[in-house]
Amino acid sequence: MQGGASVRLYGLEWPKESARISRVFDLLVAAILFLAVSGAFHLHYMLTAGDWDMWIDWKDRQWWVTLTPIMAITFPAALQYVFWTKFRLPIAATFAVVCLLFGQWINRYFGFYLWSYFPMSEVIPALLIPGALVLDLALLLTGNFLFTAMSGAFAFALLFYPANWFWLAPYRLPVEVMGQLVSVGDYISYAFTRTALPEYIRLIERGTLRTFGGHSAIIASFFSAFVSILMYLAWWHIGMLLARVVTTPNTLKNFMGLTDKDEPAETAQKAIDRTSLQGRFVASE
Amino acid sequence: MRTFCFRKSSCARVILSAAAAIMQIGILTFVPDAALAHGERNQEPFLRMRTAHFYDVKWSANDIPVNGEIVVTGKFRLFPIWPVNLPLPEAAFLGNGTPGPVLARTESYINGVPAIQSTKLELNRDYEFKTVLKGRVPGYHHVHPMINVMGAGPLLGPGNWLSVTGNESDFKLPIKTLSGETIDNLETWGLGRVFFWHGLWVAIAIVWLVWWLRRPLLLPRFRALTEEGGDRSQLVTSTDRLFGAGLLVATILIVFFGFQATDTAYPRTVPLQGSRATVEPLPEVPEQVKVVVNKSNYDVPGRSLRMNVTLTNNGSTSAQLGEFLTSNQRFINHEVSQAMATVDPNYPKELLPPNGLKVSDSRPLKPGETKTVDIEAADAAWETERLSSLINDPDNTLGGLLFFYDEHGKRTISNVSGPMVPVFTDPDNRTAENPKGGAG
Incomplete structure (x- = not known):
């Protein structure tokens, strides 16, 4: 090493210039990664959770609650492997869902609102940040991917419905339209028509979950939580494979x-x- | 020198390509009005000829302001010779074919039953529909009635051009909830709450990310983990853990109390409604005239459909063939005044082939009489509407409705269907040089 000022970073000696370049590298990678994950995660999410997350009248208490966390825990789990094992950074899940949310809002505003005339009230994306924070914090506090799966991934799905109820509740108020009872969300999507996505395509609480106490969101959340544990483990290993x-x-x-x-x-x-x-x-x- | 020229031309090519790409993006971004209709001509002829036949369609206006209403009414029959490759209409939905939600649908009915939910429909039965639309986005829009059938896709009725004038920002769609809230405009309802909660959680997430991003991030951390001498305890400190634990508790508390507060603010909510409506078809009217297709040809160079049909009048009144309807094209027999009288002056001209329907014998068919006639529907529409591509279909069967009128103008409808044989060469051997045909 040549002479000159140096700094210690995490116990290792770094020339000041190298440390400065490393910091610039950090920012460049962060910016590139932000756009790359936004695009890739958004694409994956649209192909899997797709319409459930797109439309206000698809967000039912069963399928939306079940599918969304299962499909959304994929990229956070894979990125957690890389971020944690290579850099000891417990921010992968939060980073991934912030990227996803960024991609979704860009897509909804420019693609659906400005370009296709849909009102924003019809195309609001789900909120995954609380679950992602808990997933990251579980990894930070346990330092173990298995415990993170059992606690963090479980909570990721379990928090999904209550964390979204904040903004979703106004769209579930009852209205009478043509003598029929519907929710505000139903009527919004009826009024602002999707010509190629008719009503019957929706899966609104199809199945027998309603026989268990009426409110299927609770059972759907627990089911989703169990599957999310498995998905987390699977995608953690996919992250491991892709990081080689x-x-x-x-x-x-x-x-x-x-x-x-x-x-x-x-x-x-x-x-x-x-x-x-x-x-x-x-x-x- | 050659190398220089090559480089120069490559450079010019790159610049031209980039300029073309920018222009294309610009055109696509700033000229969205270019796409006007909905690709109805792109639907395969078997879909348009043998599924839903719309008739008596009326649009209450051609020009409305923003917030103004247009009512689209009419009837449709689901054709009995339904394509075998399509599922039966076990679930169908009355839609409206418009370029996106440029109009807001406020009401829709099938046979008087609210059509907010999907329903089962029956083949060979007629249904009456009504859709009330409200002007929202100014522009010149093509408006169709439409039936979506599960597995078969959108089946479009005739389209008419509608002009919406005014200012989009004036649009309002108010409604009062059953729990007492007044919603001024559904377009913007609830968005304040959405932005607040999304914004709050994004802010918390950014705090968490910045907590870590403020420190040297990638290479220093990677080296500390992989090289001897690296101090791993500095990568995740006890302060980090303490902050993380606090954030964990805060996250759970915010979700819990936020949920409770929301439930208190909106105590009466209902789940999404996903039931199916029950719609009875219109009363069945017996087919007065039995139609048997003896032969049908599509004359490719002549752009005309010719049918030889045997008609049997089983009714008690006379019947005169007035119209052949297929794929929303109305071929009217100009010799039948009752048929001509049904044409609304407001009806789209492009759906009324000017040559109409030629019938070899247009005289009324007496009760009990059987007669064989030749029918010809000749028009460029067969090509422009891309119906002639039926000759490429593996199920080469045409379908349509024949409208008969008695002397009092009462109408009865018969289905007409049969295999179609294309004629690729002109039988009279007519050419530009030899317009009279024959051996020349």
């Missing part, structure tokens, strides 16, 4: 006559035989 640096040997270099100095050049036929037989992947941590 995978390389393939450049077998084409043999055809170009490019070989390592200590390696004898091999014939083209030998190279073909070798690549077709092996085709291997070399993984390193």
Whole structure:
């Protein structure tokens, strides 16, 4: 190391200039990651939770409550593996759902409100931040992914319905329309029509959950919480797999006559035989 | 030099491509009015010919202000020779084909039953519909009645152009709730609460993220974890844990008390309503004229559909063939005054082929009489409406309704359906050089 001022960061000596560049790198990566996760998580979420999270008259007490946390815990779990094991940062879930919310509001405002004329009251996204905070805090306080799954992932789903009830309740007020009882949310989506998404496509509390005490949101939340534990574990491991640096040997270099100095050049036929037989992947941590 | 030229041309290509891309994005962003109709012509002919046939459709106005009302009324029949590849209409919904929610639907009925929910419909039966729409977004809009059928998709009725004038910001859709709240406008209802709670949680999330982001983040932390000498205890300190524990408690308390407060503020709520409506079809009217298709051809170069049909009048009054309706195209027999009288001057001209319907014998069919006639519906609409692509369909069967009138103008409707054989060459061998045809 050359002479000059240095700083200690987490017990290690850093030249001041390196530390400064590292900080710039932090900000660049954070900005890029924010946009990348916004796009990727939003795409994943639209393809899985999709209409349930899109429309005010799809957010029922059963399917919306069940599906949304299960589909939303995926990216937070995968990112938690990377953020926690590589950097000891307990912010992955919060970061992921803030990115998702950012993508959703951009999509709803520009795509649905300005471009397609839907009122904002019809296309409000769900709020996942309280559950994500608890997921991150569970990892911080337990430091263990299994305990995080059992407590944090469980709470992630369990908090979903009550945390969304804050803003959802006004859309569940009863109104009478043409002599029929409907909720305000039903009427909003009836009035501001989706030409290609008719009423019968919705799944409104289909199933027998209502036979258990009427309010299916509670049972749906617990069911979702149990499945979220499994989803969390699965996606934590997907994060682990995706975080591995995978390389393939450049077998084409043999055809170009490019070989390592200590390696004898091999014939083209030998190279073909070798690549077709092996085709291997070399993984390193 | 060559290299320089190559680079120069590549550079110019890149600049031109970028400029074209920016222009395209600009056009798409700032000229959204370019898309006007709904791709109804893109629907396969079998869908338009053999599912829902709309008739007697009326639009109460052609020009309304923002907040003004237009009422669309009419009838539809679900064709009995329903395509085998489509599910039966076990669940159907009365929609309106408009370019998005440019109009707000305030009421809709099928046979007088509110159509806010979906319903089951029956084949070979007629239904009356009514939809009340309110002007919302100024512009020139194409407005169709529409039936959505589960598994079959949207089945569009005839479309008419409607002009909405005024200012979009003047739009209001008020309603009073059963629990006593007055909603001034459903477009903006509840948004204050949404923004507050979303904003609050985003603010809390940002506090949590900044708590960690304020410190050296990636490489220093990674090195501290992986290299000897790194102090892991500094990565997550006891202060962090204390702050985290406090935030955990705060999060749970906010959710708990927020939920309680919301429940107190809105004690009477109802879940989303997802039942099915029950709609009885209109009383069944026996088919007065039995129609048997002996042969039908579609003349590709002549753009005309020709049918040889045998008609049997089983009624007690005479019957005169006045109209052939298929795919929202009304081929009117100009020789039948009762049929001509049914054409509303407000009806879209593009749905009334000017040549109308030619019938080899338009004389009234007497009660009990059986007669074989040739019918010809010739018009460019077969091509422009993309109906001629029926010849590419694996289920090459046409369908439509024939309207018969008695001497008093009373109408009866018969279904007409049969396999269609295309004629690709002109039988008279007519060409531009030899307009009279024949051997020349």
